[in-house]
Amino acid sequence: MSAVTRLPEPRFDTPPASPQAWLHDWLAQALEAGQIEPTAMNLATVDAQGRPSNRTVLFKGFYETQLTFYTHYTGRKGEELGGNGAAALCFWWDRLDRQIRLEGEARPLPEAVSDAYFAGRGRGSRLGAWASEQSRPIESRTQMEDKLAAVEERFAEQEVPRPPHWGGFGLTPRLIEFWQGRDNRFHDRIVYTRTPAGDWTLSRLQP
Numbered sequence: 001m002s003a004v005t006r007l008p009e010p011r012f013d014t015p016p017a018s019p020q021a022w023l024h025d026w027l028a029q030a031l032e033a034g035q036i037e038p039t040a041m042n043l044a045t046v047d048a049q050g051r052p053s054n055r056t057v058l059f060k061g062f063y064e065t066q067l068t069f070y071t072h073y074t075g076r077k078g079e080e081l082g083g084n085g086a087a088a089l090c091f092w093w094d095r096l097d098r099q100i101r102l103e104g105e106a107r108p109l110p111e112a113v114s115d116a117y118f119a120g121r122g123r124g125s126r127l128g129a130w131a132s133e134q135s136r137p138i139e140s141r142t143q144m145e146d147k148l149a150a151v152e153e154r155f156a157e158q159e160v161p162r163p164p165h166w167g168g169f170g171l172t173p174r175l176i177e178f179w180q181g182r183d184n185r186f187h188d189r190i191v192y193t194r195t196p197a198g199d200w201t202l203s204r205l206q207p
């Protein structure tokens, strides 16, 4: 098992008024920490009855102050986010013994932003986005491969445009919690909550 490195974090003693720089720093440090998937984050959504579901997606950078990820708009999470937008994200970095939790609203990114991201994906991934009706049942792997073959034929020798059912979401956080593991489970937690005026209030939570 690889060793945990608890990096010094003076911000737990004197938290800054805004969490933005702290968030950027921890994401950057996670990229350097030797994690296999440092950008993997758990994404929770809720359906119209308030029932939650979650799954892992990859963080793809900031759009303004929003955390972005890309997916199918017509899959389960896409439809739930299209319905009410309520979402929560959670990063966990075992190498650093750190967690960041975020809660807020997720909205589709502007089409031009999704187009630019999609254009940078490999051709195989672009074709796969057309071939999959995410979250829908299918009889067999063979049928899935047949769907991919049909898409390959459709776009043979042409660029693969972004499918209208696929693109990015951006989550605007209204709550961000920084969690640092400490000895004897006496962990540090600082939570920021955005006020309606757009400022942040912060509190220290018991572990």
Ligand SMILES: Cc1cc2nc3c(=O)[nH]c(=O)nc-3n(C[C@H](O)[C@H](O)[C@H](O)COP(=O)(O)O)c2cc1C
Binding pocket: 037, 040, 053, 054, 055, 056, 057, 058, 059, 069, 070, 071, 072, 075, 076, 077, 078, 134, 135
């Ligand atoms: C490490 C990892 C990264 C993933 N990244 C994404 C992603 O960025 N976008 C995505 O749509 N699915 C991603 N998935 C698959 C999702 O976890 C999920 O299976 C899929 O999006 C369907 O979710 P849904 O049916 O709730 O909509 C990833 C899975 C893993 C394990």
